[in-house]
Amino acid sequence: MKKRDLKDLLYEQVARIGKALASPKRLELLELLAQGEKSVEVLAQELSVDIKLASAHLKALKEARLVGFRKEGKYVLYSLSGSDVAGLWVNLREVAEAHLQELRHALDQMVAEPSTLTTLDRPTLMARAKRGEVVVIDVRPAEEYEVGHLPYARSMPVGEIASRLAELPKGKDIVAYCRGPFCLFSQEAYQLLSRKGYRVHKLLDGVSEWQAAGMPLVGMAQAPA
Template sequence: MDKRTLKDLLFEQVARIGKAVASPKRLELLELLAQGEKSVEVLTRELGTDIKLTSAHLKTLKDAQLVSVRREGKYMVYRLSGPDVASLWVLLRSVAEEHLLELQGALAQMVSDPAQLAHVDRHTLLDQARRGEIVMLDVRPETEFTTAHLPFARSMPVADIERRLGELPRDKTIVAYCRGPFCVFADEALAILHRHGLQARKLQDGVSEWAAAGLPLTTHATHATHATCATRAAL
């Protein structure tokens, strides 16, 4: 093989990844799977498409080795093929956010009041959570929290907040987060918390952004106590 042909082959192989992520729905699938493995049925419900189209998108991602699949009974369960795939999604979104004015405008519309954002750096936020000065609230579905969550966070899915308000302190700021900047769960949570007079801010990070920044996550792969100890040891 001559050098020109070899070079063309190299770029062609990398382009497979570009082709695989060149779809809004496939990018959303990467964001969803970055929260933890999910069945085709769950992904279909999240995407708001039909199961045939979801399966086709997943096949494209699988052909590019970005996701893997296993059978669980009658269900096909998908997961990212590695943490680098979640980092790829974060990088793509960050580059788009930096250069595309249309995306910047759309994101601005998601934040009705910028003062509601948590305007502190990640390390400061982590220190505040460790000292108990704030309450870090994960408002994603509990299964996603179990897979991985920010250190010292507690799980309270947005659908459960109304009935669990008594578990939240009124003398501390609550920092709610969900799947990242494109997720609306945290905005819904803030609306509920503010309506009941609680102090609350939104963190735009999700677990993918946190991991991409090189910060630790807590998982429940082992007993919760061991996981917490492992997180603290990493800080």
Template sequence: MTAREDLFDTLSQIGKALGHGHRLALLERLAQGEAAVDALAKTADLTVGNASAHLQHLRRAGLVTASRSGKQMIYRLTDQRVVTLLSLMRDVAETNLAEMERLVSRLFADDNPDGALEAISRDELLSGLKRGAVALLDVRPEDEFRAGHLPDAINIPLDQLEMMLEELPRDREIVAYCRGPYCVLSHEAVQRLRALGFRIRRFDEGFPEWKAAGLPVH
């Protein structure tokens, strides 16, 4: 095998590590912040053993790193370029794979045909924040919010939404966000709050993409 072939063979390790849906789900969770194996397993609906095996593939490919804290292994993304890599994969797939359009449509099948639930773009959100016209609602779990969030966002996990309605403003449009473009938490929050009379849309990206773009986070 030539040096060039060795190089491409080594490069292919990243592709192989990304070649499983469970590993992509684990990377999506780690894009929110570091986490222990048991928390990652719960998010990806895996056993701890299966999650650990998938994480080892990602670790060997240089996509995640790990350190020990007591009896737990804490995992984190190697760097923010992993988020960019996932975004590029998503863009290529949505552009070139017809199946992606069908699956995304099914994921957000309850969107109103008149566009009432259409997501807000990054540029629109930045403009609204600059004018003070929108309030941010982070519907991720509390541990993910603590690891990092958009400035001045209100954190109300989806399962607590109806109990904390008084925290939400009625005089501004609310923009809900969560883990990324395929995260349904913000989509469900929009549906629930619209039914209660709130003006609300969802951000079409998520916290990791916002951070990877170099925008301010807390």
């Protein structure tokens, strides 16, 4: 093979990843699957698309070897092909945030009140949670918590918070997190708990961001260094 043809082939193979990611819905699929394996029915509901379209997006990700699947009874369960794929999503989003003013503006609208965010860095948050000085709540669905979660975090899906208020102490700071900066569950939790008089803040990290920063997780393998 000629050198030029070989170089073209190399770049073409890497471009397969870029082509697979060139869709907002496929990027959202990566974020969803970073929380754990899910069926196409669940993914379609999360994306607000029909199953046929969700399947087409999953096919594109499978062809780029970013997603794998297994069969369980009549269901097909999809998952990321490796923890490095979750890291790829985090890196791509961070580069976009650094260079796209439009994205930063949209994020600023989501975090209209910076005071809602915790000011604790990751090691300090984990240390204070270990000592019981801060209560960290994971407001994602319970099955996502079981796959992997931040150390010392307790599962409290956003839809259950109103009926479980007695489990949360009013004398301590509460930090809520969900799937990452684009997830709105933690905002819902913040609004509900702040109305009830709790000292609550949000953490923009999800498990992918926490893992990409080299921080330990419970129930999920660490990404390669």
